[in-house]
Amino acid sequence: MFGKDSYSHDMKNIDPKKEQLYELCQKNGIGIDVMKAFAGGDLLDDKLSPAGKALTVIQCLGYALTRPAVSSVMCGSKSIEELRQVLKFETATDEEKDYAAALASFPKISWTGHCMYCGHCAPCPVKIDVATVTKFLNLAKSSEDIPETVKQHYMSLEHKASECIKCGQCEKRCPFGVAIRQNMEKAVNIFGS
Numbered sequence: 001m002f003g004k005d006s007y008s009h010d011m012k013n014i015d016p017k018k019e020q021l022y023e024l025c026q027k028n029g030i031g032i033d034v035m036k037a038f039a040g041g042d043l044l045d046d047k048l049s050p051a052g053k054a055l056t057v058i059q060c061l062g063y064a065l066t067r068p069a070v071s072s073v074m075c076g077s078k079s080i081e082e083l084r085q086v087l088k089f090e091t092a093t094d095e096e097k098d099y100a101a102a103l104a105s106f107p108k109i110s111w112t113g114h115c116m117y118c119g120h121c122a123p124c125p126v127k128i129d130v131a132t133v134t135k136f137l138n139l140a141k142s143s144e145d146i147p148e149t150v151k152q153h154y155m156s157l158e159h160k161a162s163e164c165i166k167c168g169q170c171e172k173r174c175p176f177g178v179a180i181r182q183n184m185e186k187a188v189n190i191f192g193s
């Protein structure tokens with residue numbers, strides 16, 4: 001997402017090639033080890049950040065670990081102090097790990113309309129896990145045939161998109177302006193439930 005090749009100009013949404021890679025790995029059950037989660041430190045500095053605004057170490061790790069297929073992040077540290085900052089992730093609160101508000105306020109990168117799987121749309125009155133449904137929807141949309149594993153995972157959800165009562169509460173809470181009700185309809189069309 002933040003590779004130097006991809007941030008020489010203002011961006012809208014995730015780099016499509018990297019998104020395809022994440023989705024391909026998720027569909028095939030291949031774990032990704034992330035390196036350069038801080039873009040060599042640039043993401044931690046307002047002036048150097050490609051997004052025009054810094055994130056914290058914990059927000060960078062929280063974002064990386066919630067991408068599809070990501071199983072681990074390998075962090076380089078130049079000093080004991082840097083290592084300590086990384087290890088604080090283990091005891092960080094959900095609020096400290098939350099990257100959504102920071103990402104939504106980036107001046108140079110917009111994720112408008114793109115689900116970041118942050119979970120801010122919860123709670124849904126009929127208990128649909130919108131972030132997970134949307135993740136499966138995006139995985140299915142990126143394939144000509146829906147992978148059997150994706151379909152099985154979707155069908156094992158306790159609450160399916162077909163239960164959506166279109167109340168719109170989730171959309172009011174989404175920091176990225178995602179058309180969640182439309183996505184629920186698309187999920188029903190694709191998965192049949």
Ligand code: SF4
Nearest residue numbers: 124164165167168170
């Ligand atoms: S619009 Fe649908 S998904 Fe969103 S909160 Fe209401 S019932 Fe849940």
Ligand code: SF4
Nearest residue numbers: 115116118119121174
């Ligand atoms: S729909 Fe919006 S709030 Fe919900 S997980 Fe996606 S980006 Fe986050």
